[in-house]
Amino acid sequence: xxxxxxxxxxxxxxxxxxxxxxxxxxxxxxxxxxxxxxxxxxxxxxxxxxxxxxxxxxxxxxxxxxxxxxxxxxxxxxxxxxxxxxxxxxxxxxxxxxxxxxxxxxxxxxxxxxxxxxxxxxxxxxxxxx
Amino acid sequence: xxxxxxxxxxxxxxxxxxxxxxxxxxxxxxxxxxxxxxxxxxxxxxxxxxxxxxxxxxxxxxxxxxxxxxxxxxxxxxxxxxxxxxxxxxxxxxxxxxxxxx
Amino acid sequence: xxxxxxxxxxxxxxxxxxxxxxxxxxxxxxxxxxxxxxxxxxxxxxxxxxxxxxxxxxxxxxxxxxxxxxxxxxxxxxxxxxxxxxxxxxxxxxxxxxxxxxxxxxxxxxxxxxxxxxxxxxxxxxxxxxxxxxx
Numbered sequence: 001x002x003x004x005x006x007x008x009x010x011x012x013x014x015x016x017x018x019x020x021x022x023x024x025x026x027x028x029x030x031x032x033x034x035x036x037x038x039x040x041x042x043x044x045x046x047x048x049x050x051x052x053x054x055x056x057x058x059x060x061x062x063x064x065x066x067x068x069x070x071x072x073x074x075x076x077x078x079x080x081x082x083x084x085x086x087x088x089x090x091x092x093x094x095x096x097x098x099x100x101x102x103x104x105x106x107x108x109x110x111x112x113x114x115x116x117x118x119x120x121x122x123x124x125x126x127x128x129x130x
Numbered sequence: 131x132x133x134x135x136x137x138x139x140x141x142x143x144x145x146x147x148x149x150x151x152x153x154x155x156x157x158x159x160x161x162x163x164x165x166x167x168x169x170x171x172x173x174x175x176x177x178x179x180x181x182x183x184x185x186x187x188x189x190x191x192x193x194x195x196x197x198x199x200x201x202x203x204x205x206x207x208x209x210x211x212x213x214x215x216x217x218x219x220x221x222x223x224x225x226x227x228x229x230x231x232x
Numbered sequence: 233x234x235x236x237x238x239x240x241x242x243x244x245x246x247x248x249x250x251x252x253x254x255x256x257x258x259x260x261x262x263x264x265x266x267x268x269x270x271x272x273x274x275x276x277x278x279x280x281x282x283x284x285x286x287x288x289x290x291x292x293x294x295x296x297x298x299x300x301x302x303x304x305x306x307x308x309x310x311x312x313x314x315x316x317x318x319x320x321x322x323x324x325x326x327x328x329x330x331x332x333x334x335x336x337x338x339x340x341x342x343x344x345x346x347x348x349x350x351x352x353x354x355x356x357x358x359x360x361x362x363x364x365x366x367x
Contacts, residue, residue, distance in 0.1 A: 001223050006365070008232070015164045016138075022194070026215035032223070041255055080258060112262040119363040120237055120266065124222050127230040127366050130138065133359055149244070149276050153355040229242070229364045232252075 002033045004122035006115065008129035010042035011060040012053070017046050020128035021063055028071050035122065036074040037064070038115045039107075041129065044082040047075070049104035065106035075107040076114045132157040134225035138164040138232070141176045146231040148179060156186030161213070161221055163192040167199060170210040177207060184209050192218060237362040238269045243278035245367065247297070248288065253281045254296050256367035261299075264306035271361075272303075275314040275354060279321065282313065282328045282346070297329065304333025309345050316351045 005024060009016035024034050039046055051061050068075045077087065086102075089109045093101035103109060119125050135158060141147040147169045150160060162169050169176060170191050180189070193212040206212075213221065222228050241260055247253040263270060274282060281297070288295040303311070311331060318324060331345040349357065358364065 003219075003222065008367075019138075019163060019192075022215045023218055027219045027222075030216060030219055032219065040259075041251065081255060112259050113265070115259060115365075116239075116263040116266045116268070119239060119365070120235075120268065124228060125363050125365070126136075126222055126228045127232065129230060129232040129366070131359060133364075145276060146244075152351055153275075153358060155355055155359050158359075227361060227364050229358060230366045232244070232366045 001124060002035055002122040003027050004118040004125045005034060005037040006125065006127040006129070007037060007039050007043040007046060008041040008127060010045035011051070013042075014130045016128040016130055017043065017060050017064075018058070020126075021060070021067065023126065023128070024073070025067065028067075034071070034073055036076055036114070036118045037068075038118055039075070039077045040081055040112075040115065042085070043129070044077045044085055044087050047077045047082070047087060047104055047107040048102045050102050061104050065104055068106040077103065077107050077109045078115070079109045079111055082109055132159070132225045134158070134221050134228045135160045136228065136230050137162050137166040137169060138230070140165040140168040142168065142174075147176065150231040151179065151183040151187075154183060154187045158186075159188040159190060159221055159225060161190040161192065161218060162195075162210075163218075164195055167191050167195045167201065170207045171201070172205055172207055180207065181209060190217070190221065236267065236269055238271070238360065239263065239363045239365065240271050240273055240358060240361040242273045242275070242358070242364060242366045243281055244276040246277040246280040247286070248291065248293055252367045253278070254294075256365075257296060257299055259365065259367075260303070260308060261306060264303075264308055270308050271310040271312060271357065272308065273312050273314075273354060273357065275317045275351075277321075279313055279317045279323060279328075282311070282331070283323070284327060284329050300329060301331050303331065304345055307333075309333040309335075309343075310347065311345045312347050312349050312354060312357055314351055314354045315348050318348070
């Protein structure tokens with residue numbers, strides 16, 4: 001079965017990104033497909049590559065990047081939500097005249113249409129938020 | 131046609147669980163995750179409201195969240211069944227849709 | 233031709249205190265371009281999103297409540313509001329904005345988009361969907 005995922009809360013403050021990660025790992029292990037994870041609201045903050053948690057803590061962004069690389073999951077960060085919160089990829093940083101970009105490997109910035117498309121193309125949609 | 135409802139908040143600070151219970155239909159299931167697992171505590175002020183609505187609705191708890199919070203088995207409503215993340219996936223697949231009561 | 237799915241946007245949070253209501257509306261507006269069967273549900277504190285007379289000048293946040301009145305232009309014409317949620321908050325339908333759409337199948341007659349439903353009806357509406365997006 002194809003399962004689409006929405007993550008709508010930021011890392012560390014809320015458990016949502018962790019629960020979603022464990023859910024996706026289990027779904028893949030059971031042979032389901034997770035074609036896309038859509039990050040919305042504060043969930044976009046998962047995608048920053050500048051996060052440096054203490055060594056003995058999980059690294060939420062790196063966990064997602066690794067899982068996506070291994071299983072070909074499309075990690076989409078909502079552009080409108082990301083721009084509000086200061087998350088830019090290289091293209092957007094140049095376009096907006098900013099001196100830095102901060103999107104981690106494996107994530108890409110795109111529009112809300114990707115969320116709707118995921119709802120249309122998957123058999124189930126599961127939202128993790130707060 | 132049935133729905134899996136997930137609730138991730140404590141019922142003692144937030145109305146999501148009670149609202150969810152009022153919108154369940156026969157054949158639906160509720161899975162309590164994260165702080166939502168506190169909604170299955172025996173003898174709490176919401177326990178009666180939870181049990182009254184479980185005639186045709188199954189109640190599940192996410193085991194990792196229960197253990198993380200140190201909730202012992204004997205503190206949990208007898209109607210609740212514990213599942214792990216793979217059971218969570220099965221519940222999503224078994225029901226036609228998942229509604230998160232955020 | 234791709235299949236048409238039933239999408240329900242569930243709104244249970246008040247506006248302004250958090251961003252969920254605004255960002256939900258942004259999804260609805262973008263989603264309208266996909267020609268799916270869209271409904272919006274307003275229950276619990278979500279009913280506060282539709283109240284009249286919102287004025288955000290002093291708090292310096294954009295007042296997005298007029299946008300609800302534009303939804304008809306996007307063919308989003310089913311806004312289900314739960315009667316019990318209104319009553320619990322001391323509200324009635326007259327406290328809500330008037331939101332209408334022009335029905336192209338009925339000589340463009342102007343019709344109300346807000347449909348007040350009971351809690352049991354809301355449960356039925358939720359159970360009739362393919363995709364439920366919660367905000």
